[in-house]
Amino acid sequence: MNALKNDLLLRALRGEKTERTPVWMMRQAGRYLPDYIKLREKYSFFERCMKSELATEITVMPVHQVGVDAAIIFSDILVVPQAMGLEVQLIEKTGPVLPDPIRTIEDMKRVCVPDVNDKLGYVFDALRMTKQALDGAVPLIGFAGAPWTLLCYMVQGRGSKTFDGAKQFCYQQPAVAHQLLQMITDTTIIYLKEQVKAGADLVQIFDSWGGMLSPEDFEIFSLQYMRQIVAAMKDVCPTILFAKGAWFALEEMAATGAHGLGIDWCIKPELARQFAGPNVTLQGNFDPAKLLAPIPEIEKAVKNMLKSFGGHRHIANLGHGILPNVPVDHAKAFVETVKAY
Numbered sequence: 001m002n003a004l005k006n007d008l009l010l011r012a013l014r015g016e017k018t019e020r021t022p023v024w025m026m027r028q029a030g031r032y033l034p035d036y037i038k039l040r041e042k043y044s045f046f047e048r049c050m051k052s053e054l055a056t057e058i059t060v061m062p063v064h065q066v067g068v069d070a071a072i073i074f075s076d077i078l079v080v081p082q083a084m085g086l087e088v089q090l091i092e093k094t095g096p097v098l099p100d101p102i103r104t105i106e107d108m109k110r111v112c113v114p115d116v117n118d119k120l121g122y123v124f125d126a127l128r129m130t131k132q133a134l135d136g137a138v139p140l141i142g143f144a145g146a147p148w149t150l151l152c153y154m155v156q157g158r159g160s161k162t163f164d165g166a167k168q169f170c171y172q173q174p175a176v177a178h179q180l181l182q183m184i185t186d187t188t189i190i191y192l193k194e195q196v197k198a199g200a201d202l203v204q205i206f207d208s209w210g211g212m213l214s215p216e217d218f219e220i221f222s223l224q225y226m227r228q229i230v231a232a233m234k235d236v237c238p239t240i241l242f243a244k245g246a247w248f249a250l251e252e253m254a255a256t257g258a259h260g261l262g263i264d265w266c267i268k269p270e271l272a273r274q275f276a277g278p279n280v281t282l283q284g285n286f287d288p289a290k291l292l293a294p295i296p297e298i299e300k301a302v303k304n305m306l307k308s309f310g311g312h313r314h315i316a317n318l319g320h321g322i323l324p325n326v327p328v329d330h331a332k333a334f335v336e337t338v339k340a341y
């Protein structure tokens with residue numbers, strides 16, 4: 001086991017004082033990096049995930065090229081629905097497509113809680129190989145989609161502005177929806193624990209579509225399942241919950257015992273802190289599109305953001321994934337401004 005040379009992120013999550021604010025960017029592995037785009041031409045998305053040498057190469061790219069304080073394993077949240085039995089395709093310009101989504105109780109026969117070592121062993125191989133390649137430079141983040149966000153894709157069958165098909169399923173067939181959410185939760189807990197055994201130092205749960213639910217439905221269809229995941233990981237590693245748009249539930253999410261909460265750019269850091277209380281680390285919340293502004297504007301906005309968070313229990317990050325059209329210099333300016341502050 002290597003001792004970490006840079007453990008700022010882990011210390012910030014434990015609430016310890018740090019010499020400076022740690023920084024990483026959601027979706028930092030891939031998308032905008034020219035070396036990644038070259039690999040895209042040669043290998044399909046799932047080849048990039050499943051070949052551990054490729055996943056390792058992509059995971060460490062932003063550590064070396066952009067200087068972030070953590071690596072996040074190159075994979076996708078949709079490997080879980082795939083392991084549970086559904087076909088998942090990634091189609092250029094359309095995004096993920098699940099050709100046979102779940103719509104009825106009958107469809108539930110096609111999904112199961114899988115043997116994760118059998119179905120997702122390639123993720124654990126990639127984590128082990130990445131851990132070695134990093135040689136303790138920075139912590140390695142494992143991740144999974146939140147049960148609600150995975151249900152969105154498993155039911156809707158593709159991305160959507162409203163996920164109304166997924167919501168209709170939940171509102172019309174709540175018992176089936178809860179059966180599915182529980183299966184996803186059970187799979188996710190085993191999957192995350194194995195990620196930690198393979199080398200992840202902490203994990204993040206991505207509830208990208210949590211904020212599409214009303215506060216009441218967020219508790220029913222999302223939070224009660226994330227709470228189970230946080231509880232199961234309690235003695236395993238620190239957990240960050242990122243529920244995009246779900247600012248209304250920061251108090252309840254803090255009460256889960258998660259070490260960190262991700263926030264997007266639609267809430268002021270001061271207000272997020274009021275809602276979340278003092279005992280959790282906040283992560284965020286730079287508008288990803290603001291990285292398209294001229295570099296001096298980025299620097300100014302990053303400094304304002306850091307000031308608003310107050311320098312304690314904060315992890316600098318974007319409020320959602322980095323956009324594919326962000327110039328690498330601009331991503332670097334973001335990271336360097338945080339480091340120099």
Ligand SMILES: Cc1c2[nH]c(c1CCC(=O)O)Cc1[nH]c(c(CCC(=O)O)c1C)Cc1[nH]c(c(CCC(=O)O)c1C)Cc1[nH]c(c(C)c1CCC(=O)O)C2
Binds near residue numbers: 030076096159
């Ligand atoms: C909703 C969601 C997905 N995947 C993910 C989320 C949650 C975070 C968020 O909301 O952005 C999470 C994710 N997806 C990917 C990572 C790996 C690590 C990283 O990029 O830092 C992570 C952490 C790789 C990927 N996953 C995907 C790509 C693009 C495919 C490619 O580069 O060929 C990558 C790099 C494909 C994917 N996968 C998904 C979508 C909507 C798409 C299509 C378009 C896109 O968002 O890039 C589902």
